[in-house]
Amino acid sequence: MPITANNPKRMSWLDVPQDSDFPIQNIPFGVFITKEDVIAIGTRIGDYAIDLGALQQLNYFKGIELTDDMFMQDTLNDFISDGKKTWRLVRNRIATIFDSNNSELRDNKEHRAIVICKMEDVEMQLPVQIGDYTDFYSSKEHATNVGMLFRDPEHALLPNWLHIPVGYHGRSSTIVPSGIPIHRPMGQTLPNGEESPVFGPSRSIDFELEMAFITTDANVMGENIPVYEAEDYIFGMVLLNDWSARDIQKWEYIPLGPFLSKNFATSISPWIVTMDALEPFRTKGPKQDPNPLPYLQQKGRHAFDINLEVAIEPENGEPTVVSNSNYKYMYWSMSQQLAHHTSNGCRVNSGDMMGSGTISGPTPNSFGSMLELTWAGKKPITLNDGTERKFINDGDTVIIKGFCKTNGVRLGFGEVSSKLLPPFVRK
Amino acid sequence: MPITANNPKRMSWLDVPQDSDFPIQNIPFGVFITKEDVIAIGTRIGDYAIDLGALQQLNYFKGIELTDDMFMQDTLNDFISDGKKTWRLVRNRIATIFDSNNSELRDNKEHRAIVICKMEDVEMQLPVQIGDYTDFYSSKEHATNVGMLFRDPEHALLPNWLHIPVGYHGRSSTIVPSGIPIHRPMGQTLPNGEESPVFGPSRSIDFELEMAFITTDANVMGENIPVYEAEDYIFGMVLLNDWSARDIQKWEYIPLGPFLSKNFATSISPWIVTMDALEPFRTKGPKQDPNPLPYLQQKGRHAFDINLEVAIEPENGEPTVVSNSNYKYMYWSMSQQLAHHTSNGCRVNSGDMMGSGTISGPTPNSFGSMLELTWAGKKPITLNDGTERKFINDGDTVIIKGFCKTNGVRLGFGEVSSKLLPPFVRK
Numbered sequence: 064m065p066i067t068a069n070n071p072k073r074m075s076w077l078d079v080p081q082d083s084d085f086p087i088q089n090i091p092f093g094v095f096i097t098k099e100d101v102i103a104i105g106t107r108i109g110d111y112a113i114d115l116g117a118l119q120q121l122n123y124f125k126g127i128e129l130t131d132d133m134f135m136q137d138t139l140n141d142f143i144s145d146g147k148k149t150w151r152l153v154r155n156r157i158a159t160i161f162d163s164n165n166s167e168l169r170d171n172k173e174h175r176a177i178v179i180c181k182m183e184d185v186e187m188q189l190p191v192q193i194g195d196y197t198d199f200y201s202s203k204e205h206a207t208n209v210g211m212l213f214r215d216p217e218h219a220l221l222p223n224w225l226h227i228p229v230g231y232h233g234r235s236s237t238i239v240p241s242g243i244p245i246h247r248p249m250g251q252t253l254p255n256g257e258e259s260p261v262f263g264p265s266r267s268i269d270f271e272l273e274m275a276f277i278t279t280d281a282n283v284m285g286e287n288i289p290v291y292e293a294e295d296y297i298f299g300m301v302l303l304n305d306w307s308a309r310d311i312q313k314w315e316y317i318p319l320g321p322f323l324s325k326n327f328a329t330s331i332s333p334w335i336v337t338m339d340a341l342e343p344f345r346t347k348g349p350k351q352d353p354n355p356l357p358y359l360q361q362k363g364r365h366a367f368d369i370n371l372e373v374a375i376e377p378e379n380g381e382p383t384v385v386s387n388s389n390y391k392y393m394y395w396s397m398s399q400q401l402a403h404h405t406s407n408g409c410r411v412n413s414g415d416m417m418g419s420g421t422i423s424g425p426t427p428n429s430f431g432s433m434l435e436l437t438w439a440g441k442k443p444i445t446l447n448d449g450t451e452r453k454f455i456n457d458g459d460t461v462i463i464k465g466f467c468k469t470n471g472v473r474l475g476f477g478e479v480s481s482k483l484l485p486p487f488v489r490k
Numbered sequence: 491m492p493i494t495a496n497n498p499k500r501m502s503w504l505d506v507p508q509d510s511d512f513p514i515q516n517i518p519f520g521v522f523i524t525k526e527d528v529i530a531i532g533t534r535i536g537d538y539a540i541d542l543g544a545l546q547q548l549n550y551f552k553g554i555e556l557t558d559d560m561f562m563q564d565t566l567n568d569f570i571s572d573g574k575k576t577w578r579l580v581r582n583r584i585a586t587i588f589d590s591n592n593s594e595l596r597d598n599k600e601h602r603a604i605v606i607c608k609m610e611d612v613e614m615q616l617p618v619q620i621g622d623y624t625d626f627y628s629s630k631e632h633a634t635n636v637g638m639l640f641r642d643p644e645h646a647l648l649p650n651w652l653h654i655p656v657g658y659h660g661r662s663s664t665i666v667p668s669g670i671p672i673h674r675p676m677g678q679t680l681p682n683g684e685e686s687p688v689f690g691p692s693r694s695i696d697f698e699l700e701m702a703f704i705t706t707d708a709n710v711m712g713e714n715i716p717v718y719e720a721e722d723y724i725f726g727m728v729l730l731n732d733w734s735a736r737d738i739q740k741w742e743y744i745p746l747g748p749f750l751s752k753n754f755a756t757s758i759s760p761w762i763v764t765m766d767a768l769e770p771f772r773t774k775g776p777k778q779d780p781n782p783l784p785y786l787q788q789k790g791r792h793a794f795d796i797n798l799e800v801a802i803e804p805e806n807g808e809p810t811v812v813s814n815s816n817y818k819y820m821y822w823s824m825s826q827q828l829a830h831h832t833s834n835g836c837r838v839n840s841g842d843m844m845g846s847g848t849i850s851g852p853t854p855n856s857f858g859s860m861l862e863l864t865w866a867g868k869k870p871i872t873l874n875d876g877t878e879r880k881f882i883n884d885g886d887t888v889i890i891k892g893f894c895k896t897n898g899v900r901l902g903f904g905e906v907s908s909k910l911l912p913p914f915v916r917k
């Protein structure tokens with residue numbers, strides 16, 4: 064079935080500002096609360112949020128097999144469960160409904176009032192209930208930088224790294240959408256040169272520039288997903304900030320991996336951009352050498368050209384861009400990550416989320432964390448207001464943006480923006 | 491409010507076989523499917539499963555504030571959300587209803603037929619929807635054994651171990667109740683002496699003898715749970731088998747911890763034994779030296795005297811007990827684990843599960859994994875049928891049991907029993 068929603072020539076009768084991340088070629092999926100305090104599953108065109116439940120009730124999805132309450136829910140999990148064919152049918156139909164040549168909804172004032180909200184009037188929610196969250200570690204540049212900083216500069220990459228898309232389990236309960244502020248965590252750390260640990264506010268809060276993909280039900284327990292089928296089980300992507308407390312991480316992570324240094328907060332952008340929408344931005348990934356084992360081998364183009372940017376905005380100040388990276392630098396593809404994750408029969412459900420790991424590029428200005436950008440504090444970053452940062456200060460907002468552009472079409476992810484507050488005070 | 495359900499002298503009008511894990515002093519909570527294919531929340535006395543939804547509809551919980559559908563659900567999450575006071579009221583009431591001196595239900599044949607099922611007629615389910623699963627590593631004997639086997643025998647315990655209840659995130663999607671067979675996972679491993687990894691069935695499948703506790707909603711994001719309050723947020727405990735593939739683990743776990751070596755399956759016993767029921771079995775834990783940091787310090791008795799046993803039953807054979815351990819050996823208490831887990835503000839929800847880590851005792855016959863029992867294969871175990879085991883064979887069933895006994899009362903957890911099948915074959 065063709066992805067007619069991707070037609071680069073299509074215009075919408077809804078106004079789309081120039082360089083908007085949400086032209087009619089995007090049609091992402093999300094969940095929001097309206098000003099009437101009703102929760103809605105929707106999409107976005109320009110600066111408008113569109114209520115898909117209302118569209119369905121008004122019969123605009125006629126002919127597409129959908130349960131009556133498909134879009135009358137708090138999350139997208141059931142819609143994602145319906146599979147790729149349904150996602151494509153619905154997205155193609157939405158493109159048709161909002162096509163500038165289609166008068167059906169355009170000229171129905173009553174329906175428009177029910178279906179369309181201004182973005183400024185809605186509050187974005189988490190788009191899915193995330194059953195399990197996995198975070199990979201798939202940027203070679205990031206893994207090399209971390210290895211040089213913390214372990215042996217001569218053997219920065221660990222022996223398994225070029226053979227395995229290394230990953231670990233994260234915490235679902237503290238994943239929050241863009242806009243929710245987070246608190247500087249308390250934690251146990253071993254100060255440099257000390258023999259005994261101390262407990263107090265973390266002194267080195269970092270961001271990690273990541274993206275994540277959301278899966279559908281992929282398998283029964285025991286069954287693997289072959290690498291060549293894996294993309295069929297990926298619904299779409301979001302931007303992700305994997306908040307990290309470096310001092311807590313350093314003391315806790317051997318031998319079982321990061322735990323409290325990561326699980327205090329993970330922020331994601333609220334609109335899931337579908338893999339269908341990203342199709343035109345497919346590109347070739349880095350050459351893999353050595354050749355991976357057969358269960359991870361794939362042909363063709365499985366990377367995506369997504370421009371990424373991180374900015375820090377101090378309290379009452381202007382944002383300073385501190386990193387420009389690209390998702391195409393990832394060494395391991397999403398298909399390889401999902402094939403590896405299920406190679407042991409691990410069950411993957413609708414709404415599960417898998418993070419890329421920090422996306423660092425080859426140049427110092429493309430590194431995806433303060434740890435790397437400041438080279439562990441040795442080269443502080445100067446913001447536009449003249450202040451310096453080794454890590455993130457209380458009151459700073461970290462803003463990650465991402466967009467794709469090719470053949471005259473530009474679409475993007477919006478942003479994940481979250482402010483760091485001082486430690487929580489219990490009432 | 492007194493825990494009247496714990497009255498050691500109470501007898502039930504339901505028959506309870508001698509040495510049953512489920513006398514009227516237990517009253518655990520679970521979820522089962524009846525022979526009419528209806529899902530029910532229930533408790534167990536002797537060899538009877540009791541439908542709490544039916545009891546509520548028949549007005550046996552009169553006077554206890556409960557939503558009408560509290561027990562008409564697929565999981566215990568909402569009941570657990572209601573908090574400790576409700577758990578205690580309901581459990582005390584159940585004890586009263588089944589007290590041998592109470593004729594109300596005993597003499598109502600019609601009600602009895604609706605409320606009581608034979609255990610052989612029901613199929614146990616997962617008792618809760620587990621949002622997040624954490625596994626700790628809190629047995630000093632186990633951590634020391636692993637350190638001696640894999641790292642430096644002279645410095646077996648890592649520097650952070652005596653200061654932190656070390657833990658990591660596990661996978662919720664592959665947690666299954668007792669009785670569900672699991673498949674030997676495929677995976678990537680580096681054979682001894684080789685330079686390149688291979689992919690194939692794991693050659694070293696192990697069990698890990700663990701227990702786990704289930705929490706209620708404990709905090710908002712950012713907020714910590716002080717160690718002295720932590721027990722109020724723990725609903726109860728189950729037995730847990732943390733299936734492990736040692737060869738996969740060895741190759742993948744540095745630097746982010748175990749991943750595919752663990753997430754193919756985790757088996758739990760289906761009845762949650764409440765902390766109220768375990769109250770009489772409270773005991774003193776091991777002395778902690780050095781003294782933990784203040785946020786982990788606690789007074790009083792926070793360990794529990796729970797006898798644990800692991801048996802291996804070969805295909806068509808009889809079980810051989812291979813380990814006898816006790817939960818009281820745990821160095822870090824559940825309260826310390828929960829206080830540490832939330833010390834950074836990590837949100838804990840109703841139905842979250844936290845595993846103890848392998849529970850090894852001080853003597854070789856009390857070790858909680860094949861890795862330790864056979865000392866990494868150097869001392870194979872001989873089963874009663876004369877066959878030897880270094881790890882678990884296809885066709886073997888691993889059975890973990892646990893019970894407490896004091897002052898004439900004995901109660902237990904039943905068992906978690908699961909069979910290892912050969913690798914999954916995709917249809």
